[in-house]
Amino acid sequence: MSQDPEQAKKLQDLLKMLSLSQGDTSKLTQPQRKQFEEYKFWKTQPVARFDEQVDDEGPINSSQRPEDIPDEPLPLLSEFEWCTVDLTNSQQLEDVFVLLNENYVEDQDATFRFNYSREFFNWSLKGPGWRKDWHVGVRTKQSGRLVAFISAVPATLRVRKKLVKSVEINFLCIHKKLRAKRLTPILIKEVTRRVNKQDIWQALYTAGVVLPSPAATCRYAHRPLNWSKLYEVGFTGLPANATKTQMIAKYTLPKETDTPGLRSLEEKDVDEVYDLLEKYQSRFDLVQVFTKEEFKHIFLSSKNVVYSYVVENGGKITDFVSFYSLPFTVLNNPHYKELGIGYLFYYASDADFQYPDRFHPEGSLKLRKRLNRLIADVCIKARDLKMDVFNAMSCQDNSLFLDDLKFGPGDGFLNFYLFNYKVRPIAGGLKQDNTFDTEKRSSVGVVML
Numbered sequence: 038m039s040q041d042p043e044q045a046k047k048l049q050d051l052l053k054m055l056s057l058s059q060g061d062t063s064k065l066t067q068p069q070r071k072q073f074e075e076y077k078f079w080k081t082q083p084v085a086r087f088d089e090q091v092d093d094e095g096p097i098n099s100s101q102r103p104e105d106i107p108d109e110p111l112p113l114l115s116e117f118e119w120c121t122v123d124l125t126n127s128q129q130l131e132d133v134f135v136l137l138n139e140n141y142v143e144d145q146d147a148t149f150r151f152n153y154s155r156e157f158f159n160w161s162l163k164g165p166g167w168r169k170d171w172h173v174g175v176r177t178k179q180s181g182r183l184v185a186f187i188s189a190v191p192a193t194l195r196v197r198k199k200l201v202k203s204v205e206i207n208f209l210c211i212h213k214k215l216r217a218k219r220l221t222p223i224l225i226k227e228v229t230r231r232v233n234k235q236d237i238w239q240a241l242y243t244a245g246v247v248l249p250s251p252a253a254t255c256r257y258a259h260r261p262l263n264w265s266k267l268y269e270v271g272f273t274g275l276p277a278n279a280t281k282t283q284m285i286a287k288y289t290l291p292k293e294t295d296t297p298g299l300r301s302l303e304e305k306d307v308d309e310v311y312d313l314l315e316k317y318q319s320r321f322d323l324v325q326v327f328t329k330e331e332f333k334h335i336f337l338s339s340k341n342v343v344y345s346y347v348v349e350n351g352g353k354i355t356d357f358v359s360f361y362s363l364p365f366t367v368l369n370n371p372h373y374k375e376l377g378i379g380y381l382f383y384y385a386s387d388a389d390f391q392y393p394d395r396f397h398p399e400g401s402l403k404l405r406k407r408l409n410r411l412i413a414d415v416c417i418k419a420r421d422l423k424m425d426v427f428n429a430m431s432c433q434d435n436s437l438f439l440d441d442l443k444f445g446p447g448d449g450f451l452n453f454y455l456f457n458y459k460v461r462p463i464a465g466g467l468k469q470d471n472t473f474d475t476e477k478r479s480s481v482g483v484v485m486l
């Protein structure tokens with residue numbers, strides 16, 4: 038099939054944002070960071086300096102109380118005003134779609150867009166305990182157009198042994214025409230103010246850019262599910278010495294899943310799976326601790342966004358796995374309207390529970406086998422849901438299966454940050470040369486959208 042080179046280039050750029058890599062990028066390093074003092078905004082915030090020696094993990098500044106926090110936001114330039122975006126109002130929800138769809142990804146002509154859905158926002162931004170005033174927007178006074186957005190959702194984190202009442206910050210987005218005008222610091226200060234007013238002083242956030250200072254760094258990995266489509270839209274090239282037939286064969290998955298007892302998660306499983314996940318998560322150093330209500334919201338409430346499965350044998354649930362969907366709309370393409378993208382989410386397995394040490398060789402082998410089969414099966418499920426590529430990160434125990442299951446390393450890294458909390462580095466699942474670390478794996482157990 039012929040490809041429009043312009044179109045192909047744009048899609049490649051876009052997928053690069055999602056860090057789909059086509060070659061060997063094992064030597065890739067993160068972009069050079071600035072010196073701490075050069076971060077004009079971040080150097081004023083309660084964050085650790087690079088390579089700071091952390092003896093005691095915990096809050097950096099713990100002297101403030103909600104009464105000390107101003108009741109009013111910082112002033113904006115006179116053309117703009119602060120707003121609270123009411124996501125229960127369909128027009129306002131639409132405003133957020135438009136802003137994010139047109140500005141969240143750097144594609145000048147918006148030929149390809151994230152296809153955020155109403156359901157995706159309801160799922161990710163309206164979980165238990167959500168607050169309307171944590172959906173912070175900036176509008177132009179004249180037209181009322183939404184030009185910037187940032188959100189916080191409540192989350193209890195566990196950082197090593199300590200529980201940290203916190204929020205997760207996500208969907209920071211500024212209209213392309215308002216970039217490089219130092220609006221980001223003002224948005225961050227405003228969401229911080231609104232969160233502090235609720236007596237919460239810590240936050241978890243992720244970014245591809247290097248800021249002071251990552252608690253962990255993970256790498257993206259991608260597993261083609263529909264190689265020929267990815268090839269036809271110009272995302273992937275044909276390696277030298279390979280034929281299309283060989284490539285298709287390489288990525289072709291079995292027709293049927295292989296794990297006996299694999300089925301969708303149901304309401305009746307909640308107690309058992311909740312316990313299984315909690316036990317599995319205890320091996321990691323950075324996790325989100327869910328309440329049962331949160332668990333239900335996250336894994337059962339949005340059937341077209343998140344897909345959750347269990348493995349039940351002899352009346353016992355041994356494994357749990359989930360992934361979510363966030364497709365691209367492909368505009369102006371005669372053949373394809375959408376690119377389906379699945380993201381591996383939370384999972385748990387009892388395969389190595391009998392071994393007290395996570396790194397016990399026998400236990401690791403058992404878990405590796407179990408996960409290989411389980412994740413291959415969810416790739417099959419994702420393919421059957423018409424997804425074209427399946428993404429995962431080097432976090433959790435993923436390095437046990439990424440290479441085996443033909444996930445290619447991506448060009449991009451994702452840094453995890455804690456606001457107002459000092460922490461020693463947490464393993465991100467990467468070796469010195471940025472290849473996946475099958476031995477040490479990752480101690481990051483939280484998955485951010």
Ligand SMILES: CC(C)(COP(=O)(O)OP(=O)(O)OC[C@H]1O[C@@H](n2cnc3c(N)ncnc32)[C@H](O)[C@@H]1OP(=O)(O)O)[C@@H](O)C(=O)NCCC(=O)NCCS
Nearest residue numbers: 076077078079141209210211216217218219220221243244
């Ligand atoms: C990310 C984005 C909001 C940054 O806006 P910008 O106009 O380039 O930056 P501003 O001039 O407003 O602010 C610059 C400051 O914000 C910081 N900054 C930039 N991106 C950041 C991020 N993702 N998270 C936190 N701080 C960030 C910069 O380091 C700089 O602070 P410094 O002087 O301490 O270094 C904007 O590029 C955007 O909307 N991008 C598309 C969506 C996106 O990538 N969102 C981030 C997802 S993590």
